[in-house]
Amino acid sequence: MKKKGLLIVVSGPSGAGKGTVCSALLKKNDFWMSISATTRQPRTGEQDGVNYYFLTKKDFESKIKNEDFLEYAEVYGNYYGTPKQYALEAIGQGKDVILEIDIQGALKVKESYPQGVFVFILPPSMKELKHRIISRGSETPESLMTRFKSAYKEINYVSKYNYAVINDTVENAVETIQSIIIAERCRVDRVKDEILNSKEGIINEQLYD
């Protein structure tokens, strides 16, 4: 029996830095990164199958009907979704799959794949979160306040996750997530059957050799 990979869902409030953490995590490890599907138009330089899978609205909706997505959402008239098949194939081949996703998406993935590892990235403080949102520079005072209040509310969703990782430095956050992955690979829920089966397999030949 081949050992299954893990689905590691990295999520958290806007401004917590989940994108940066995931990029750093992928650079250091042989993970399989999930690529989203979308119906929005490709921007200049974006490649199908690299940045996104670009689908027509008709194709996307037929895939929704077939339950081909781990989760999907409609944002400003465009669909975005996480294809199920590729991720489950990689997991079946023993690869760990990283999925960077917003909180609503993560909660939907948890419904369809509860055995995933759900990691919530936290800013070191609300002050730092505000600073990060400001330093992006693209916000008006009003939209800043809206984003900040929304991030503040989103932190309540931490209780739906398995782990909370403080992103004080990207390096620390990456190391913590790597430890979480090592720990999860040893969780008895995941390895129990394998241990008990392999024990059965060797007892007769080895007890009396």
Place this chain on the structure above:
Amino acid sequence: MKKKGLLIVVSGPSGAGKGTVCSALLKKNDFWMSISATTRQPRTGEQDGVNYYFLTKKDFESKIKNEDFLEYAEVYGNYYGTPKQYALEAIGQGKDVILEIDIQGALKVKESYPQGVFVFILPPSMKELKHRIISRGSETPESLMTRFKSAYKEINYVSKYNYAVINDTVENAVETIQSIIIAERCRVDRVKDEILNSKEGIINEQLYD
């Protein structure tokens, strides 16, 4: 609110190497190692409060009555037990406490302290387990077979634990347990209240500064 330490219970079948793993773990980390209490006589060189707490039978039995032990057992007419007070004090001060203990003891600790981290040390294979039991040199063929069969049965208890760690090399086992400890410190069950409380504390002063 001061962050609590973890109680890490390292256990497993005879011959899996839990003693060696714990010693190596303690050398590399600032953990607090639990010291057992016993009613057996001190051997030459053994010191009270270092190797064991040496108690009279009467004192031990009064402590049993007071529920002063996380677990205890009677072996060949002597009592052995894990004092509760010192371990809980260290945990309350934020220290991680390591407890190396046999399977029966670990299951009793789990009843009284289910929030502990229960780690089951496995030999890399049953063949290697046999080899380790033989190489101790103090066994007759009959007692070897008894010990081996008992270790074989004990492996079934893995399902009562949180984590299974294969002791292929002591270094790997120690690194894996260190990762488990880092991961457990981020488990949402443990840190949720702290996150939500600290969020409440800072929102008013920081939103409008």
